[in-house]
Amino acid sequence: MHCSAGQHLLLLLLGLLFSFETSAQETLHTIKVxxxxxxxxxxxxxxxxxxxxxxxxxxxxxxxxxxxxxxxxHTLRHTAAFFELDPRLTKDSVIVLMHDATLDRTTNGSGKLSEYTLAEIKKLKLKDVDGNLTEYQIPTLEETILWSRGKTIINLDKKDVPLEMTAAIIRKHKAEAHVMVTVHNAAQAKFYYDKNKEIMFSAFVKTKEALHEYEAAGIPWSHMIAYIGSENKPENKELFDLLHERGVMCMISAAPKYDKLPTLQERAKAYQSIFENGADILESDLPIEVAEAIQANMPAPSLRKR
Structure with a gap:
């Protein structure tokens, strides 16, 4: 087929664009699910x-x-990871990602998120941790589900979105392979499990009593990781052992305490100690630092680089 000069130029530009996108994707460390x-x-x-x-x-x-x-x-360009996120509702009942109920800390807006429509939300810009305004917008959960497929797993915390809405959006996108939900108790897990037997849970299991409540509710251990808490302490060992016997990985969060240690060296030592004491998953504000801390004396996480 004969192509004009203009068509040749268009094909060349498309080829360059495709090569750039492929190159960018190849820099990501992805979770293959x-x-x-x-x-x-x-x-x-x-x-x-x-x-x-x-x-x-x-x-x-x-x-x-x-x-x-x-x-x-940015994280995936340095290390493989999955991500805890915070879904909230706009005034017109669209699920977006925002930790706080108000906009002031993380955007150039002010007031309650729930008093803004999605169209109004999309006019705002996000701030970084230092309070600097960025070019980035507040994403919707739907945008994030579509983006994350084939790249990573996202874990949805419980904020103001009704459980039914969260279950519905996962079902709509058939996203059970890469979207999991945080549940604070066995009743929340049972609600989801009764509606969808494929959903994976990040479950609060901070006591033996909580462990037995999940078992009594009939939630399969194969469908969960266990959030133990934010303290790296010897008392965790009993829960680690009970959950490991059931095939369950245990997670500690460094965000409230260990991420706030003043030096890189102190934080690295804390991260290493958390894994050495029996945790399998570390949730952190600083996932790249965690990866660097464990790389020297532990095998790299069992995630594949694309």
Whole structure:
């Protein structure tokens, strides 16, 4: 087929664009999950499994706002990770990502998020951790689900979105393989599980009593990781052992305490100690620092680089 000079130029430009996008994608460390059984296998505990990193609120670093796609992409260019995110509702009942109920801390807007429509929200810009205004917008949960497929797993915390709405959007996008939900108790887990037997949970299991409540509710251990809390303490060992016996990975969050240590060296030592004491997953505001801290004396997380 004969092509004009203009067509040749268009094909060349398209080729260059495709090459650029492919190159950018190749820099991402991705989690390979395509089916719900894949995410269950990824999170199944075994003694020889390498540590897993979770980016709290998508990661919180200078230049990249929390709860933004940009922050997650930045993390994935350095290390594999999955991400804890915070869904909230706009005035017109669209689910967007925002930790606070108000806009003041993380955007150039003010007031309650719930008093703004999506169209109004999209006019705002996000701030980074230092309060600097960025070019990035507040993403919708739907945008994030579409972006994350084939790249990572997202873990949706419980804010003001009704459980039914969260279950519905996961079902709509058939996203059970890469979208999981945080549940604070067995009743929340049962609500989701009764509606969708494929959903994966990040479940609060801070006591033996809570562990038994999940069992009594009939929630399969294969469908969850266990959030133990934010303290790296000897008392965790009993829960670690009970959950590991059930094939469940255990997660500690460094965000409230250990991420706030004043020096890089102190933080690195704390991250290493959390894994050495039995945790399998570390949730952190600083997932890149966590990866660097464990790289020297532990196997890299069992995630593949694309």
């Amino acid at each position: 395509k089916k719900p059984k894949d995410v269950r296998a990824f999170f199944k505990y075994s003694q020889d499994k390498s540590p897993i990193i979770s980016g709290h609120r998508g990661g919180i670093v200078t230049g990249f706002p929390e709860n933004s796609i940009a922050a997650m992409e």
